[in-house]
Amino acid sequence: MLRRRTRRGQGDVHEDPLDAAQENRVRAVLALGGVPQADLPDGVQQVRLRLLERAARGAEAPRDVSAWAAVVASNLAMDWHRAKRRQERLGERLAALRQAEHPSGEDTSLLSLAVARGLDELPDAQRQVLVLRFYADLPVRGIAEELGIPEGTVKSRLHTAVRALRARLHEDEVV
Numbered sequence: 001m002l003r004r005r006t007r008r009g010q011g012d013v014h015e016d017p018l019d020a021a022q023e024n025r026v027r028a029v030l031a032l033g034g035v036p037q038a039d040l041p042d043g044v045q046q047v048r049l050r051l052l053e054r055a056a057r058g059a060e061a062p063r064d065v066s067a068w069a070a071v072v073a074s075n076l077a078m079d080w081h082r083a084k085r086r087q088e089r090l091g092e093r094l095a096a097l098r099q100a101e102h103p104s105g106e107d108t109s110l111l112s113l114a115v116a117r118g119l120d121e122l123p124d125a126q127r128q129v130l131v132l133r134f135y136a137d138l139p140v141r142g143i144a145e146e147l148g149i150p151e152g153t154v155k156s157r158l159h160t161a162v163r164a165l166r167a168r169l170h171e172d173e174v175v
Helices: 020-032 037-056 065-101 107-121 124-134 140-147 151-171
Strands: 005-008 012-015
Touching: 020 037, 020 065, 020 124, 037 065, 065 124, 065 140, 107 124, 107 151, 124 140, 124 151, 140 151
Parallel strands: none
Antiparallel strands: 005 012
16 A cells, blocks of 8 residues: 655654545545535545544554545545535525526436435435445445444345435436
């Protein structure tokens, strides 16, 4: 794993716990989890902080830092949603009104918008496993281990989430 070195204070040299690829993955998981672009740097810093805190406690390093960081990012996105639920709902309603006034003619834009809305409507736990499985490309077993839930629960949440998302896309007549 490559480490970027950063200088802090007077001659202190610390290694960045996330390499560039891991940082990009964390950003993507946060973004797919619904965290706004402006809040992504804070989310990445939170993942770094949790990794550094883990090391400071003397805890064993994660077997797969990339998977661990993706799960932490997913959890942060869920926390963000819980804290911002009311503001988001108002913003979504306003955006939907604007979209209805100015519809886009591009099929890909419609599909992207429908998928984003569908993801937003999923319960947090379903959205989390969907993003971890299909974007972060974690296997079901890895998701179960990282979240501390049975594999059957992961499979059930994935099945329910995919079915709900598919229904939403048909409902919006996108697919």
